[in-house]
Amino acid sequence: MKYSDLVDVYERLDSDSKRLSKTLVVSQLLEKVPEDDIEKITLLLEGRAYPAWDERELGVAKQMMLKAVSAASGLDARRVESEWKRTGDLGEVAENLIKSGRQSTLVSHELTVGKVFENLRKLPEMTGQGSVDRKVQLIAELLTSAKPKEARYIVRTVLGTLRVGVGAGVLRDAIAWAFFPKVKGLFRELDARDYMRVLKAASVDELKNLQKYDAVEAPDPAAARLLYRHFVDSVQQAYDMSNDFGVVASAAKSGGLAGLKAMSLKVGKPVKVMLSLKVDSVEEGFERCGRPMQAEFKLDGFRVQLHKQGSKVWIFTRRLEDVTRQFPDIVDCVLKSVRADSCILDAEAVGFDPSAKKYLPFQNVSQRIRRKYDIERMVRELPVEVNVFDVLLIDGRSMVDEPFRRRREAVERIVKPIQWRILPAKCLVASGVGEVERFFAESKAAGNEGLMFKSIDAPYKPGARVGHMVKFKKTMENLDLVIVKAEWGEGKRSRWLSSYTVACRLGSKLLEIGKVSTGLKEKPEEGLSFGEMTKLLRPLIVSGEGKLVAIRPEFVIEVAYEEIQKSPTYESGYALRFPRVVRLREDKGPDDASSLKMVEQYYRGQKR
Ligand code: AMP
Secondary structure (H helix, E strand, C coil): CCCHHHHEEEEEEEEHHCHHHHHHHHHHHHHCHHHHHHHHHHHCCCCCCCCCCCCCCCCHHHHHHHHHHHHHHHHCHHHHHHHHHCCCHHHHHHHHHHHHHHCCCCCCCCEEHHHHHHHHHHHHHHHCCCCCHHHHHHHHHHHCCCCCCHHHHHHHHHHHHCCCCCHHHHHHHHHHHHHHHHHHCCCCCCCHHHHHHHHCCCCHHHHHHHHHHHCCCCHHHHHHHHHHHHHHHEEEEHHHHHHHHHHHHHHHHHHHHHHHHHHCCCCCCCCCCCCEEEECCCCHHHHHHHHCEEEEEEEEEEEEEEECCCCCEEEECCCEEHHHHHHHHHHHHHHHHHHHEEEEEEEEEEEECCCCCCCHHHHHHHHHHCCCCCCHHHHHCCEEEEEEEEEEEEEECCCCCCCCCHHHHHHHHHHCCCCCCCEEEEEEECCCCCHHHHCCCCCCCCCCCEEEEEEECCCCCCCEEEEEEEEEEECCCEEEEEEEEEEEEEEHHHHHEEEEEEEEEECEEEEEEEECCCCEECEEEEEEEEHHHHHHHHHHHEEEECEEEEEECEEEEEEEEEEHHHHHCCCCCCCEEEEEEEECCCCCCCCCCCCCCHHHHHHHHHHC
């Protein structure tokens, strides 16, 4: 395809900011591009040359681009720079200079998408001596053949500032709009707006019955909604598995839904991990995961996705970053322990104190994730133990649709435990509340955060936050805290004091420990409301600068939270994670508020 056709699309995207219109424009383009170009074009629409999972970067700084524009336009670099300072956009500068510089000469040959893509991909390969000049040459070569408008978008793409508003949501929907109705021979009569409308109208119950409608040929409106939702979900799932819209678009174009389903996991390419919801009790765990369910220690470490192919190992974080270099100790123990030629494992790496042989909280080992030097010393001083809790692929075979029970069996089969290095995560398959409570106590005693509960029948859903894998942490004791400051809200909350700075007690002194703004309701009929709170606090305002006002300390509120952390921000030296107001403690005054000693005690308690 000609690059100018893509540039036309960029211009249309730039001129209309509505998401729906952008989706339509992208879907129409995807529909008509030849199969050979679809991967490249999908990536270029996102303004990238590599898929999201790939860490390679074009590595072209603005100064390098100045040189390239100067070489292509024949103008002195200083002149280019002053134009750039004037307009603030190097893309526009390139466009203008090329326009004025080339009035009489005709462009020698037409740029294709393939040529642009090829040159972009050569950029990161240039390293070492002379690489800057060679990079400049590659870009200048494109700019010399470019029409003015093409130059604008080439420059923006190379600098990573394309910004035509094609994000993950737009691409996902556009792929569904482009291919599925045609593939299935359905809904030709629906335009973009109808699609959006049917999507919004689909109810949760309808979605649950989705499978039934898979094969419907001429659906009624309700079935159409489900099908549409199914298409969009299928594209999303394929993306969660591959993190590459290029290959997703290509699979959808050539094979429709079946093409997406057939997309497979690849060793060495990270997959989005399955995420968990939270429960507040063991009973709720059984409700979500069924009986029996599997309980596992919830370790306070960091998620690692381990890929192995023969003697090569990759380690990815939950954000899909490749951290293989930082963890030679994990590479080594995977090679020694794992009995599979190829596999993808899901695991938690947890730090421990090598002399005391006790788990350490995540903060202690977190530095290893970014550390690029002194790695051997880190391995010695901050060793980690890998707890493998799931498997996505073994010897080329995807395991994601297998029930968890089978995946766990596979983990036990292939992961040979090596003390303090690697093991299948400790677990218990249980039907009774009592045994789970005891297991919880055991996990806490070993220094963990709590338990994970998992349904033994459920599949692995990459990228999804699922109800069949849930976390259960110790519910912390609530604190009773005094309101000492408050802040007027924004927008529709501007009539209310909607955020409260709270303090604990040290003798007769009050020490701030955090700010809380969740837990209250906007409508009085739903519970303690912002309006009510504002009425109570307004007479107590003693001073105020702008939005923030000091409050005479009289009111005590009960505050729940996820965790107490050490923090220099507040004078108590502590801060609360995810605090929320539970209720007003009208029965308590500032003298009855929780003491700093109590806070310290709870802080230490949560570590054990
Ligand atoms: P949270 O970060 O609080 O949302 O809890 C979920 C995280 O707990 C996961 O992303 C894992 O990193 C971690 N985790 C620790 N132990 C396990 C386990 N046995 N199974 C699954 N996730 C675990």
